[in-house]
Amino acid sequence: MGLSGEAFKNCVKFVTNLYNAYAELDCGMLEINPLFKTSDDKIIAVDCKMNVDDNALIRHADVAVLRDLSEEDPTEVEAGKYNLNFVKLDGNVGCMVNGAGLAMATMDMIKRSEEH
Numbered sequence: 001m002g003l004s005g006e007a008f009k010n011c012v013k014f015v016t017n018l019y020n021a022y023a024e025l026d027c028g029m030l031e032i033n034p035l036f037k038t039s040d041d042k043i044i045a046v047d048c049k050m051n052v053d054d055n056a057l058i059r060h061a062d063v064a065v066l067r068d069l070s071e072e073d074p075t076e077v078e079a080g081k082y083n084l085n086f087v088k089l090d091g092n093v094g095c096m097v098n099g100a101g102l103a104m105a106t107m108d109m110i111k112r113s114e115e116h
Helices: 005-024 054-059 074-081 100-115
Strands: 027-032 035-037 043-045 048-052
Touching: 005 027, 005 035, 005 043, 048 054
Parallel strands: none
Antiparallel strands: 027 048, 035 043
């Protein structure tokens, strides 16, 4: 990133805190984009997206209460009540798989078969 001096020290502190938050909150994903360096060499997360492991929420009641079901697709929420993963897509084809790679390959095959 080409940082030096105080900006470098602040970035090391930021990344250390980011890692600690990831580990302590049982995150499956913690994404900072974009990261910003101010003119006085502070490092700031402008936006953050994080996902906490559903199985760990029992240890993080303070995080669990932040969930806003009104911001989620109702069919995905309903599926979650039965421990199912469901992602609503356009169209009339469904795909239930156990990983993102398999999901992409399966959807590619479905799309290809529709073209022929």
